[in-house]
Amino acid sequence: MTATDDALRQPETAVSMTQPEGRAGVQRLLRRMAVVAIGVLAALLPQLQVSVPGVLPGPTWTPGSLQLLAVCLLIGALAATYNLVFAVTGMLSFGHALYFALGCYVFAMLLGHARLPLVPAALLTLCIGTVITLVVGLISLRVTGIAFAMVTLAFAQAGSVLVLRNVHGLTGGEEGLGLVPAPLPTWLVGVDNTQNLYWIALAVAVVVLAAVGWIVGSRAGHVMMAVRDNELRVRVLGIRPYVVRLISFTAAGALATLIGMAYLLVQGGANPQITTSSFTLTLLVMVVLGGLGSRWGAVVGGVTYTLLDQRLGVLAASEHVTTLPAPLRVPLSQPTFILGALFVIVVLFLPGGLTGFVARLTGRTDNAPLTELSEAESR
Amino acid sequence: MSTVILLAVTGLGLGALYFLVASGLSLIYGVMRILNFAHGAFLTVGGYLGYEVGVHAGVHARSWPVFVVMLAVGAIAGTILAMLVEILLIRRLYQREIEQVLVTVGLGLAAVALVTGIWGPDTRPMPSPSWMARTTSIIGAAVPNVCFACIAASVVVLIALQFLLARTRYGLIIRAGVENRSMVAALGIDVRRTFTAVFMLGGGLAGFGGVLTALYNSALSPAMGDSLLIFAFIVVVIGGLGSVTGSAIAAAAVAILQQFANYYTTSGVGDLIVVAALAAVLLVRPGGLSGRQVRLA
Numbered sequence: 272m273t274a275t276d277d278a279l280r281q282p283e284t285a286v287s288m289t290q291p292e293g294r295a296g297v298q299r300l301l302r303r304m305a306v307v308a309i310g311v312l313a314a315l316l317p318q319l320q321v322s323v324p325g326v327l328p329g330p331t332w333t334p335g336s337l338q339l340l341a342v343c344l345l346i347g348a349l350a351a352t353y354n355l356v357f358a359v360t361g362m363l364s365f366g367h368a369l370y371f372a373l374g375c376y377v378f379a380m381l382l383g384h385a386r387l388p389l390v391p392a393a394l395l396t397l398c399i400g401t402v403i404t405l406v407v408g409l410i411s412l413r414v415t416g417i418a419f420a421m422v423t424l425a426f427a428q429a430g431s432v433l434v435l436r437n438v439h440g441l442t443g444g445e446e447g448l449g450l451v452p453a454p455l456p457t458w459l460v461g462v463d464n465t466q467n468l469y470w471i472a473l474a475v476a477v478v479v480l481a482a483v484g485w486i487v488g489s490r491a492g493h494v495m496m497a498v499r500d501n502e503l504r505v506r507v508l509g510i511r512p513y514v515v516r517l518i519s520f521t522a523a524g525a526l527a528t529l530i531g532m533a534y535l536l537v538q539g540g541a542n543p544q545i546t547t548s549s550f551t552l553t554l555l556v557m558v559v560l561g562g563l564g565s566r567w568g569a570v571v572g573g574v575t576y577t578l579l580d581q582r583l584g585v586l587a588a589s590e591h592v593t594t595l596p597a598p599l600r601v602p603l604s605q606p607t608f609i610l611g612a613l614f615v616i617v618v619l620f621l622p623g624g625l626t627g628f629v630a631r632l633t634g635r636t637d638n639a640p641l642t643e644l645s646e647a648e649s650r
Numbered sequence: 651m652s653t654v655i656l657l658a659v660t661g662l663g664l665g666a667l668y669f670l671v672a673s674g675l676s677l678i679y680g681v682m683r684i685l686n687f688a689h690g691a692f693l694t695v696g697g698y699l700g701y702e703v704g705v706h707a708g709v710h711a712r713s714w715p716v717f718v719v720m721l722a723v724g725a726i727a728g729t730i731l732a733m734l735v736e737i738l739l740i741r742r743l744y745q746r747e748i749e750q751v752l753v754t755v756g757l758g759l760a761a762v763a764l765v766t767g768i769w770g771p772d773t774r775p776m777p778s779p780s781w782m783a784r785t786t787s788i789i790g791a792a793v794p795n796v797c798f799a800c801i802a803a804s805v806v807v808l809i810a811l812q813f814l815l816a817r818t819r820y821g822l823i824i825r826a827g828v829e830n831r832s833m834v835a836a837l838g839i840d841v842r843r844t845f846t847a848v849f850m851l852g853g854g855l856a857g858f859g860g861v862l863t864a865l866y867n868s869a870l871s872p873a874m875g876d877s878l879l880i881f882a883f884i885v886v887v888i889g890g891l892g893s894v895t896g897s898a899i900a901a902a903a904v905a906i907l908q909q910f911a912n913y914y915t916t917s918g919v920g921d922l923i924v925v926a927a928l929a930a931v932l933l934v935r936p937g938g939l940s941g942r943q944v945r946l947a
Contacts, residue, residue, distance in 0.1 A: 363748070413933050414932050414933075421883055421884070421928070421932075422928065424883065425880075425928045426925065428921070428925060429922050429926075432918050432922060433922070436916070548880060549876065552755050552758075552759065553759075555752070555755060556755065601764070601767040601768055602767060605764060605767040607759050607760070607762070607763035607766075608760045608763035608767060611758075611759035611760025612760045614755075614759070615739065615753055615756040615760065619743070619753070
């Protein structure tokens with residue numbers, strides 16, 4: 272078995288691995304403390320003056336940096352929900368962007384066109400998103416494998432077409448849908464309140480990651496992994512894989528809807544770009560980039576991708592690049608080219624993605640990239 | 651009446667383009683079990699290189715020989731690109747199908763971005779023979795001639811593919827590979843060479859289709875490959891993965907349905923109906939119209 276094989280097979284070995292109870296307990300405690308510390312640090316960022324040259328446009332308290340960080344958090348959380356569908360349950364969905372876009376657009380329409388207040392609009396959007404995910408799941412999970420990938424892709428494409436066609440001017444077409452006429456509370460409007468938006472994004476990310484962790488650690492999560500690894504065996508045990516897949520699919524879709532709503536607030540509008548199939552493909556790229564199978568890997572992948580995408584764009588416009596000769600300038604001026612090439616390199620040479628690579632550097636090859644799976648097992 | 655004929659012929663022209671992309675995708679999936687997300691990029695690159703030929707030909711761009719060269723350059727570019735991708739990237743990942751798909755995803759993103767970097771994100775007018783831009787009257791319907799060119803090219807490709815698959819040794823190996831890949835390998839046939847050949851064939855068809863797509867739209871943009879790719883995927887699944895004839899029938903059906911629905915209702919409804927048709931076909935016959943059981947990838 273080669274190294275890359277390991278990356279995809281690792282979940283199986285990780286699940287079957289048993290750790291000594293005491294060491295696992297200490298590790299789990301340390302890990303929890305680290306997570307809490309990172310969370311507290313993230314919550315305090317708007318009050319701190321931390322500069323990361325090259326990564327953030329300014330100190331952390333500035334609105335530009337806060338908005339970028341908020342987008343990173345949300346995309347990272349979105350990647351974690353995709354990880355639940357793709358890496359945990361083993362369903363190659365090409366339509367995950369649909370549920371994110373649904374949250375974004377339905378929320379924008381309820382706020383802007385229907386002029387609902389914030390909280391009822393949010394609750395209604397979440398309900399609509401969950402129901403639509405459930406219906407799409409009910410239909411598309413009738414088939415599996417590549418056929419499933421195609422049906423989800425087709426549904427997402429239908430959503431994209433609907434948004435772009437701008438029926439009755441509801442979705443704004445290629446222009447996107449702004450939040451301007453919406454009756455928002457004042458603490459959410461304006462550049463001065465970017466830190467409130469950041470805290471909302473952080474809260475949503477924490478809720479989503481906790482929910483994903485809870486699902487993976489629950490009995491349903493165990494069966495999801497079992498469906499991925501050996502569907503026949505799950506059937507023999509008397510569990511219907513269809514229902515298990517549907518739970519995973521719907522949960523991930525509902526969480527994606529929630530993230531979409533926060534994304535709308537942070538971005539101040541809905542952009543048709545997020546409805547396209549290439550956005551789902553970038554989610555796939557993020558999950559693989561960060562390291563398959565772990566929600567933290569997916570978050571790392573999502574945050575890395577978003578930061579690179581933003582900052583490479585800035586780099587492309589800078590003098591360092593614009594003065595280069597054409598054969599160098601043209602590829603470097605396209606962030607997507609660099610990210611796509613980087614992704615191919617990761618798939619070819621870095622099994623386990625970025626988190627797996629770091630784990631190997633620090634010599635923790637055994638359980639690090641898939642801590643979550645072994646954690647789930649040891650509970 | 652004339653509207654119906656116009657819609658039918660332009661629909662068939664669009665179907666011809668779908669077929670050029672879908673037949674390659676279908677063969678690649680049938681033999682190699684790879685869903686090639688870089689296929690749209692092959693098409694776009696072929697289209698742009700054909701465009702470059704047309705631009706460099708200057709005043710001669712409207713003559714037939716230049717047109718033939720454009721098509722040839724598109725096809726050759728697609729073939730070479732596919733060969734490089736297969737040998738340098740896909741071959742390293744044989745037996746690991748998910749990673750092969752991932753590599754094609756990354757490659758598709760990177761290639762389209764590179765095309766955007768070189769030729770810019772905006773649509774450009776495509777130079778074409780003046781005959782193409784004119785129309786021919788069929789029972790009162792003024793049909794753009796480019797539709798006939800697309801249909802003719804696709805029919806030739808369909809016949810050539812059928813001949814290749816049914817009458818040649820390579821075709822025999824490809825058909826056998828679609829049915830049972832491990833058996834072909836067990837009989838001592840070098841499956842790897844077949845893989846490369848099939849991938850190149852698909853890439854060539856995509857590059858060829860790229861030039862025709864640009865002519866059909868009389869414009870080209872970096873996104874044209876990917877927007878066509880989605881409908882080609884739908885065609886492949888409806889037609890049955892691995893079946894060329896199925897792809898041809900599904901391509902014509904999908905395109906005509908789309909064309910009529912887009913005309914008689916509002917634009918965009920046709921796209922939605924195609925999606926609904928895909929869902930319906932998969933739910934009724936999960937193997938597609940050709941009825942073959944879809945293997946789990």
